[in-house]
Amino acid sequence: MTSSENDPVICSAKGCRASAEWVLAWNNPKLHTPDRRKTWLACSEHREHLxxxxxxRGFLKDVVALGDWQDAEQRPSAG
Known part of the structure; x- marks a missing residue:
């Protein structure tokens, strides 16, 4: 998930324009390597549905608060 600080972070639910509060990390094992994570963003209203x-489908790997996800992305990786 990449965006500039000025870009709005909007829910991925169809037709929703609400601010995202959650990151849903997922992967399709038929298409992606096990360590690959795609992301959808969700507002509180659409978090459960998404x-x-x-x-x-067996794709969901993790649900993380947006702020925690952004903090983790900015930390230097070990190794």
Missing amino acids: SQFLGV
């Missing part, structure tokens, strides 16, 4: 959509 999580269920990914979870039913």
Whole structure:
């Protein structure tokens, strides 16, 4: 997930224009290596719906608060 500080962070639910509060990390094992993470963003209203959509397919790996996800991306990686 990349965006500049000035870009709005909007929910990924179709038609939703609300600010995102959650990051849903997922991967499709038929297409992605096990360590690859794609992300959807969710507002509080759509977090459960989007999580269920990914979870039913076995794609959902993690749900993290947006602020925590951004903090983790900015930390230098070990190794």
